[in-house]
Amino acid sequence: xxxxxxxxxxxxxxxxxxLAPRFVEFAGARDGETILDVGCGTGSLTRAxxxxxxxxxxxGIDPSKGFIDYARTQVRDPRVSFDLGDAQALPYxxxxxxxxxxxxIVNFIPDATKAAREMHRVTxxxxxxxxxxxxxxxxxxxxSCFWDAAVAVDPTLxxxxxxxxxxxxxxxLRELWQGAGLIQIEVGSLTMPCRxxxxxxxxxxxxxxxxxGPSSSYAAKLTEDHREAIRQKLxxxxxxxxxxxxxxxxxxxxAVKGVVP
Numbered sequence: 001x002x003x004x005x006x007x008x009x010x011x012x013x014x015x016x017x018x019l020a021p022r023f024v025e026f027a028g029a030r031d032g033e034t035i036l037d038v039g040c041g042t043g044s045l046t047r048a049x050x051x052x053x054x055x056x057x058x059x060g061i062d063p064s065k066g067f068i069d070y071a072r073t074q075v076r077d078p079r080v081s082f083d084l085g086d087a088q089a090l091p092y093x094x095x096x097x098x099x100x101x102x103x104x105i106v107n108f109i110p111d112a113t114k115a116a117r118e119m120h121r122v123t124x125x126x127x128x129x130x131x132x133x134x135x136x137x138x139x140x141x142x143x144s145c146f147w148d149a150a151v152a153v154d155p156t157l158x159x160x161x162x163x164x165x166x167x168x169x170x171x172x173l174r175e176l177w178q179g180a181g182l183i184q185i186e187v188g189s190l191t192m193p194c195r196x197x198x199x200x201x202x203x204x205x206x207x208x209x210x211x212x213g214p215s216s217s218y219a220a221k222l223t224e225d226h227r228e229a230i231r232q233k234l235x236x237x238x239x240x241x242x243x244x245x246x247x248x249x250x251x252x253x254x255a256v257k258g259v260v261p
Contacts, residue, residue: 039105136161136168182258
């Protein structure tokens with residue numbers, strides 16, 4: 001999952017770019033800071049940081065070479081650099097950064113607790129460590145509508161937001177940060193409207209390249225009839241008998257930040 005940068009950008013990247021400035025505002029930044037973007041992907045958060053802050057150094061790191069190569073073509077700022085690496089074993093000395101952030105990646109890391117401790121380790125004493133991830137409940141219509149349709153077709157299916165170890169709630173993120181040894185923890189919600197021109201634009205988000213996200217990975221394994229049944233149910237849930245045309249879905253994410261003691 002998450003290897004083809006162009007596929008990710010078309011299905012998921014637009015929402016990452018929309019969420020990133022909201023997360024930057026929540027996480028904060030001061031003039032002259034050094035900032036690490038963990039799991040930077042195609043560079044949505046890195047670009048937002050470069051645009052909104054007067055940081056002197058911004059480093060993005062991601063395990064996907066395809067994403068890193070793409071990000072390097074998108075961000076032209078002398079303060080910004082990109083590294084290939086693993087959030088579970090960050091290749092930086094202790095206390096290297098004033099602020100360490102991660103946008104929408106915590107649930108895709110095999111050992112999120114280890115990654116959170118690594119983010120703590122590379123952040124200076126008194127520095128901020130923050131992350132955000134989509135809400136795993138029904139309030140996040142951007143993601144939940146697909147899984148609602150999928151469950152309606154297959155009631156045995158357990159959506160990602162209901163699986164153990166999913167950090168899509170205020171409580172889950174707070175516990176993750178507490179387990180990483182951070183203090184003065186704050187949790188907040190970030191919401192935004194996601195606009196689509198028509199139903200097919202939404203549908204393509206969910207069935208794009210299998211490497212672009214959980215829904216496309218799931219859909220790729222289904223029979224054509226099963227996918228079509230989900231499409232019809234999703235259309236019913238989203239349009240509710242209205243004519244096809246422009247519509248919006250609300251997206252909701254939880255964000256958490258803590259201080260390195």
